[in-house]
Amino acid sequence: MRKTIQLSKWLLAAVLLMLTASGCGPRSQKMAALLSRKEKAIQVIDKIKSEKQLGLVEYEIEKIVKAKEEGRKVFILKSKKEILCSCKAYLKAGIDLSGFNPMTDMAIDPDETMITLTLPAPTLLSLNIPIDEVEILYEKTKYSNGFTLTDLNEILRQGEAQINASVPDLGILEDAKQNARLFFEPLFKRLGFTSVQVEFKENQKV
Amino acid sequence: MAMDITTKNMRALLINVLLGIAIVAAVFAAIGGGWSLAKYTGILPLKKAKKALVIDKTPITVEHIKAIGELVTATWYDEQVILVQKLRYSPDSTFVKRVKEGEVVKVIKQTTKKKNNTTEIITYEEAAKVLGELVIIQDAHGRIGINMAKMKPENLVFPKKDGMPVQIKLPALECLDFIMNPTDTEVFSESEGWNLDDLKKAMAPAELEMKTKMKKDKSLFDTASKSAQEVVTQLFRAAGYENVQVVFESDEIKNLEIPSVEQ
Numbered sequence: 001m002r003k004t005i006q007l008s009k010w011l012l013a014a015v016l017l018m019l020t021a022s023g024c025g026p027r028s029q030k031m032a033a034l035l036s037r038k039e040k041a042i043q044v045i046d047k048i049k050s051e052k053q054l055g056l057v058e059y060e061i062e063k064i065v066k067a068k069e070e071g072r073k074v075f076i077l078k079s080k081k082e083i084l085c086s087c088k089a090y091l092k093a094g095i096d097l098s099g100f101n102p103m104t105d106m107a108i109d110p111d112e113t114m115i116t117l118t119l120p121a122p123t124l125l126s127l128n129i130p131i132d133e134v135e136i137l138y139e140k141t142k143y144s145n146g147f148t149l150t151d152l153n154e155i156l157r158q159g160e161a162q163i164n165a166s167v168p169d170l171g172i173l174e175d176a177k178q179n180a181r182l183f184f185e186p187l188f189k190r191l192g193f194t195s196v197q198v199e200f201k202e203n204q205k206v
Numbered sequence: 207m208a209m210d211i212t213t214k215n216m217r218a219l220l221i222n223v224l225l226g227i228a229i230v231a232a233v234f235a236a237i238g239g240g241w242s243l244a245k246y247t248g249i250l251p252l253k254k255a256k257k258a259l260v261i262d263k264t265p266i267t268v269e270h271i272k273a274i275g276e277l278v279t280a281t282w283y284d285e286q287v288i289l290v291q292k293l294r295y296s297p298d299s300t301f302v303k304r305v306k307e308g309e310v311v312k313v314i315k316q317t318t319k320k321k322n323n324t325t326e327i328i329t330y331e332e333a334a335k336v337l338g339e340l341v342i343i344q345d346a347h348g349r350i351g352i353n354m355a356k357m358k359p360e361n362l363v364f365p366k367k368d369g370m371p372v373q374i375k376l377p378a379l380e381c382l383d384f385i386m387n388p389t390d391t392e393v394f395s396e397s398e399g400w401n402l403d404d405l406k407k408a409m410a411p412a413e414l415e416m417k418t419k420m421k422k423d424k425s426l427f428d429t430a431s432k433s434a435q436e437v438v439t440q441l442f443r444a445a446g447y448e449n450v451q452v453v454f455e456s457d458e459i460k461n462l463e464i465p466s467v468e469q
Contacts, residue, residue, distance in 0.1 A: 102444030
């Protein structure tokens with residue numbers, strides 16, 4: 001009898017300890033996250049910013065974005081969801097003229113018939129992915145609630161990142177260089193120059 | 207003596223029953239507590255971490271290439287919170303009473319009524335139940351500038367005499383791009399049942415509202431026009447023209463549609 005009572009007391013104590021420990025789990029994790037989390041720097045963005053960019057070429061591209069997610073197996077059931085989206089993007093490349101100083105980057109020969117422009121290297125100036133041109137081509141869910149708008153936005157964000165990463169391979173920057181020559185030559189020939197040379201500075205790595 | 211033994215037996219039986227119940231409860235609590243501990247602390251691999259949704263790498267198709275000559279001279283940034291609710295209306299006032307507090311919204315509605323050849327606008331309140339909510343934090347930026355392809359030969363007037371300025375009439379400033387990309391969109395909160403069409407419908411009025419703000423912001427036109435004048439003046443001065451006069455075809459920014467107010 002005494003042994004039974006003592007055993008049950010130990011059991012009760014063990015149960016209380018387990019419950020306390022399990023209750024501490026998520027709370028202690030949150031505290032650790034709070035203590036170790038570095039404060040993000042506050043980003044300041046000007047509402048209106050002066051720019052000096054010359055857009056020279058626009059690419060209209062289409063990308064198919066596909067994603068699959070498989071959940072945990074519960075007994076014999078395994079949740080699965082798949083989605084295929086198409087999105088259109090408009091990329092504009094050109095020259096950032098804030099890095100162009102006409103006094104030093106424009107050279108006119110003594111006869112004033114030839115002008116040489118040394119322009120900054122072309123860069124991607126804008127990427128526009130209108131939401132109206134995003135379409136879901138295929139969506140399938142099995143034992144699952146389907147894709148939420150949060151999931152959809154994350155998928156599209158990754159698609160945008162892939163488009164950004166592919167810019168050097170698209171050829172848009174080379175086309176911008178060609179168009180820069182086509183843009184400035186007629187302009188300066190109209191101003192009286194017989195020969196217009198357009199050169200580019202090397203890309204500066206950030 | 208016999209009574210004492212019976213009382214003692216009853217007491218022992220009662221204690222044993224209570225102990226038995228306590229032991230069973232303790233076992234269940236231990237299993238539950240152990241499961242929670244393993245799940246949240248990850249001591250035992252019982253909970254698989256949810257894999258982040260990752261898309262496959264797919265190719266890009268270039269559909270169209272266009273040469274442009276756009277001088278962008280200002281960028282405008284804005285951020286807006288979009289709140290969309292799915293509402294169910296009921297004219298029945300008893301329905302309103304049955305619904306829990308906090309789930310009912312008052313909606314101001316207008317309707318028109320014709321009486322004696324005159325149109326009267328009637329305003330009334332209607333109660334609606336909130337079935338679902340979607341909250342989005344939307345960033346946007348507009349790129350303002352000049353489409354140089356719209357320059358005509360007559361826009362450039364060279365001086366006929368020395369000392370006279372070269373006159374350049376630039377096309378009107380316009381909103382060349384209005385960008386709201388997926389990285390500018392944050393779905394802050396959503397209840398169940400929202401789809402892509404709902405997202406598109408939610409973002410459309412926000413886009414129009416931000417474009418309206420852009421159109422009314424006079425400092426945007428001032429910044430964009432000043433920057434355009436600087437670029438063009440510097441180019442012509444470097445080409446040898448000391449006296450440069452730059453004007454615009456219009457004193458407002460084009461391509462910023464403002465929706466008409468529906469009566």
